[in-house]
Amino acid sequence: MPSMIDRSRNAVIREDSVDFPGAQAPDRSYRVDAAGVGIAVHEWGDRHAPPLLAIHGGFDFARTLDVFAPLVAAGGWRVVSWDHRNHGDSELVAMHGFAADLRDAAWVLKSLTDGAVPVLGHSKGGALSLRLADSWPHRVSHLINIDGMPARRKMPDVSDTERTKLLSTELEGWLDHHRRASTGQRKSDTLEGLARRRAKMNPRLTHEWLCYLVTVGARHDPDGWRWKIDPMMRMGGFGPWRPDWAIEGLAGLAMPFLGIVGDQSEPMGWEAGEEELRPFVPRHARLETVAGTGHFVHIEEPDKVAALVLEFLGRPPSGAAQTRAAS
Amino acid sequence: MMTLVHGRVRLALYALRDNAGPHLLLLHGLGERSPEQVPAAVDSWRGSVHALDLTGHGASTVPSGGGYSCEVMMADVDAALAVLGPCTILGRGLGGYVGLLIAGARPTLVRGLIIDDGPGLAGGGVRPGSTTITVPDASVLGRVGNTPDPYALLELSNDVRPPDYAESFVRLALQGPLDEPISVCSVARPPWLAAVAASFGVRTESLASALTRLAVLEPLLADPNGA
Numbered sequence: 113m114p115s116m117i118d119r120s121r122n123a124v125i126r127e128d129s130v131d132f133p134g135a136q137a138p139d140r141s142y143r144v145d146a147a148g149v150g151i152a153v154h155e156w157g158d159r160h161a162p163p164l165l166a167i168h169g170g171f172d173f174a175r176t177l178d179v180f181a182p183l184v185a186a187g188g189w190r191v192v193s194w195d196h197r198n199h200g201d202s203e204l205v206a207m208h209g210f211a212a213d214l215r216d217a218a219w220v221l222k223s224l225t226d227g228a229v230p231v232l233g234h235s236k237g238g239a240l241s242l243r244l245a246d247s248w249p250h251r252v253s254h255l256i257n258i259d260g261m262p263a264r265r266k267m268p269d270v271s272d273t274e275r276t277k278l279l280s281t282e283l284e285g286w287l288d289h290h291r292r293a294s295t296g297q298r299k300s301d302t303l304e305g306l307a308r309r310r311a312k313m314n315p316r317l318t319h320e321w322l323c324y325l326v327t328v329g330a331r332h333d334p335d336g337w338r339w340k341i342d343p344m345m346r347m348g349g350f351g352p353w354r355p356d357w358a359i360e361g362l363a364g365l366a367m368p369f370l371g372i373v374g375d376q377s378e379p380m381g382w383e384a385g386e387e388e389l390r391p392f393v394p395r396h397a398r399l400e401t402v403a404g405t406g407h408f409v410h411i412e413e414p415d416k417v418a419a420l421v422l423e424f425l426g427r428p429p430s431g432a433a434q435t436r437a438a439s
Numbered sequence: 440m441m442t443l444v445h446g447r448v449r450l451a452l453y454a455l456r457d458n459a460g461p462h463l464l465l466l467h468g469l470g471e472r473s474p475e476q477v478p479a480a481v482d483s484w485r486g487s488v489h490a491l492d493l494t495g496h497g498a499s500t501v502p503s504g505g506g507y508s509c510e511v512m513m514a515d516v517d518a519a520l521a522v523l524g525p526c527t528i529l530g531r532g533l534g535g536y537v538g539l540l541i542a543g544a545r546p547t548l549v550r551g552l553i554i555d556d557g558p559g560l561a562g563g564g565v566r567p568g569s570t571t572i573t574v575p576d577a578s579v580l581g582r583v584g585n586t587p588d589p590y591a592l593l594e595l596s597n598d599v600r601p602p603d604y605a606e607s608f609v610r611l612a613l614q615g616p617l618d619e620p621i622s623v624c625s626v627a628r629p630p631w632l633a634a635v636a637a638s639f640g641v642r643t644e645s646l647a648s649a650l651t652r653l654a655v656l657e658p659l660l661a662d663p664n665g666a
Contacts, residue, residue, distance in 0.1 A: 147574060149504035197504065206447040206494070207506030211594060215504070218572045247570045276610045283544040283611070290514045291521060294444050344446050351510055352604040357567055 113415035116321055119179070123320035128303060128332060132324035134414070135178040139185075140438050141201075144194070146219035152201035153194040153220060157185030159437045162428050163224045166193040167217065169235030169260070169380075171313075171341055173200030175328040180410045183418035188428035189230075194220050198342035200329060208342070210240070210353075217244055221251060225435040230254035230425055234410060235380065239358065246361040256370045256421055259407050261393065262358040263384030282350045293344045300336030303327070310339075313347075316378050316406040359392045369397040370424045372417060374405035381407040398424065440498065445518040451498035452519055453490045460486025461550065461654060462526040464519060466534025469559025469595050470587040472497030481529060484650055489526070491519045493537070495588030505575075505590025509533070509562070509598050513540040520548045527653045529646075532557025533595055535625070536605075539635065543608030546615030551653035553622045554632065555646060561629035563597035602634035609638040617656060622649035 114134070124131040138154035145151075154174045166181060168174055174193035181191040195202040196213055217240055221229070231252050233241030238260015245252040301309060307322035314322065330337040371393060373385060386399045393399065402409050402416055410417040443450040455465075455477045463484045467473055473490035481488065492499040493512050516537060520526060527550050530538030535554035542552040575589035612620045623636040624646045636643055644652070 147504050197506075203503070204447070205504055205506070206500065206502030207504075207508075207511055209506045209508055209511075211597075212504055212506035214572055215574060218574070243570055244572075247572045276607055279607055280543075280611050280614065287514055287517045287544055290446065290517065294446050294518075351508070352599050352601050354566075354601075361570065 113413070113419070116179075116318055116412045116414070120318035120320035123324065125304070125320060125323050128327070130303075130320070130324040130327050132179070132321060134182070135324055136182040137178065137328075138175070138181075142438060144220050144223045146197075146216040149197050149205055149216060150203040151194050151197065151216055151220060153192060153223070153438075155190060155192050155438055156181040157188075157190040159190060161185070161188055161190040163192050163229050163435055164189045164425075165217075165221060165224070165229050165231045166191055167231070167233035167237030167240050168193060168196065168199075169237050170196075171199070171345070171347070172235070172237075173329045173340065175200070176325065176411065178324070178328060180414040180418060183414055184421055187418070187422040187425075189425075192220070192224060198345060200340050204342050208345070210243070213240055214243055214247070218248070223436065227251070227435070228253040230256065232256040232258070232421065233260050234258040235260045235382070235407065242358065242362060242365070245365050245367060249366060252367055254368045254370070254425055255365060256372070256424065258372045258409050258417070259374065259382050259384075261362065261371055261373075261382065261384055261389050262355040263382060263388050279350055282348060286346060286348075286350070289346050290344065293346075296343050298338040298341065298343045300333060300338045303337055306330055306337045306339065313379055314408065316376060317408060317411060321411065362392050363394055365394050368424070369394050370420070371397055371399045372409055372420060373399070373401055374407060374409045374412070375401050375403055376406040378406040441522070443518045443522060445494070445515050448494050448500040448502060448515070450494065450500070450515055450518055451492040452522065453492075454487065455490055456484075456488040458485065458487050462486060462523050463488045463650075464516070464523065464526040464528050465490040466516065466528060466530040466538055467493070467496065468532030468534055468557030470496070470592055471531070471558060472586065480646055481650060483647065484654055486654065489519070489523060491516065492586075493534070493591075495591035496586050499586070501586055501588045505588070505594055507588075507591050507594040507598075509537050509540060509595065509600075512537040512595070513544060516541045517545060520545060524548070525550045527551040527553070529553045529555060529650075530557075531555050533559030533562075535560060536562060536598075536600065536631070539605060539608050539612075539621070542615075542620060543611030546612050546620070549612070549615065549620070551617055551620055551622070551649075551656065552612070553646065553649045553653070554625055554635070556625040556627050559595055560625065560627055560632065562595070562600040562631070564599065565601050565630050567599050600629070600631040602630050605631040605635050606638055609635055609640060613640045622653070624649055
């Protein structure tokens with residue numbers, strides 16, 4: 113089973129294109145109108161196969177699945193993913209947020225079927241998948257969550273005074289960014305330069321893979337490559353939301369549940385291993401740790417994770433009479 | 440009317456009275472829009488009076504597909520502060536809560552906040568209820584694309600407001616130059632506002648009293664040697 117590292121050894125980087133072994137462009141790409149927001153949808157696999165909804169993480173895009181999705185599709189599924197609003201090829205709109213992303217997910221799901229489908233989510237996409245399943249349990253047949261399960265991240269040793277300082281810094285930084293970004297755009301770079309910048313947040317992903325991602329997730333402007341991510345967006349954040357609230361909804365999910373995590377710490381990771389998660393996931397949940405991987409488990413070990421997913425889902429249902437095939 | 444830019448949104452900022460002296464910025468309630476004239480209740484303010492239409496309200500942009508939060512509305516107000524400079528803020532309902540956020544985020548630019556009754560004061564309570572996915576019914580709430588934006592009505596009425604989160608913004612507001620930067624004049628006291636009203640640095644008083652107190656303090660802050 114080739115890992116990302118194995119595949120990376122055989123990657124070929126050119127000036128403005130990269131061949132990455134196993135990476136396949138989507139079989140179909142189209143747009144769904146989500147109440148006035150144009151959402152770019154990408155599919156891998158037979159258009160008549162039963163759909164599986166796959167949700168990418170924050171600051172990512174659907175084509176991060178270019179290696180993983182074809183492996184799942186080869187098991188008889190139609191893997192359907194989309195670029196979240198203000199990500200990838202979806203429309204840049206004035207506002208984004210969890211509730212809006214959830215509504216967009218509902219529009220994509222509605223475009224596929226009125227029935228239930230398996231849903232797979234990574235990171236923020238995992239959090240969205242949990243909320244989708246909690247909100248609409250009748251539309252989610254199976255849930256697969258890749259390092260997007262909430263953990264209790266409290267800071268009991270941080271005083272109110274220190275907490276206030278942290279919030280103050282975050283607020284000022286966020287507002288200053290909003291003032292600047294109103295007229296700005298993302299910084300351009302060479303293909304390899306953009307890959308190296310992303311490596312700061314994704315230190316476990318190989319340079320070759322990140323170069324490939326640039327070619328499918330960035331725009332090649334006359335002055336260089338820039339990520340197709342809304343310049344208004346910024347890492348980090350603040351707000352009233354508490355992880356505890358998401359944890360409460362997790363335990364009550366009744367559909368078959370597979371949680372997949374890595375065991376290596378990294379900046380984007382949710383830092384919740386099997387032991388931390390076990391008390392909060394549904395009693396029937398199956399948790400799997402893929403050794404030697406970090407936050408991007410399905411990118412680092414696509415074959416292993418695809419095998420886990422296919423084994424968990426079992427044989428795809430024959431016929432997909434209740435689904436709408438992509439045109 | 441002046442048009443401000445906040446990302447992909449154009450915001451309408453009105454100068455209701457353009458006197459010399461301290462700025463008073465009015466923030467409307469949920470579903471409302473800026474008044475066309477200086478309201479009688481604030482007529483005593485001797486400086487200039489401005490009013491801002493928040494995103495999805497009045498003459499400001501209605502974005503596609505919602506995504507509203509009070510934190511984004513806070514950044515709307517910050518766009519006004521970038522143009523006006525230091526202001527005292529009077530917020531009705533939703534505007535009162537948004538005013539609290541910006542008073543904490545920009546404690547040196549917000550020279551006093553007055554929180555008054557108005558639509559959207561309570562928000563969605565102290566914690567979320569059972570989850571669901573709701574798409575606004577334009578036939579009931581109004582045509583999407585018009586103001587007030589149905590998505591604003593839906594999302595900002597469900598905005599969760601834990602009391603301790605609100606209290607943290609009071610603590611931040613105290614980092615500014617005023618000893619008592621916040622006045623609560625409202626009759627209604629949803630949990631977040633009850634917590635704010637009970638906090639150090641917050642005064643419970645009438646609207647008239649708050650306007651008088653803050654109008655006197657603001658010039659002293661602007662020119663401490665000239666007083």
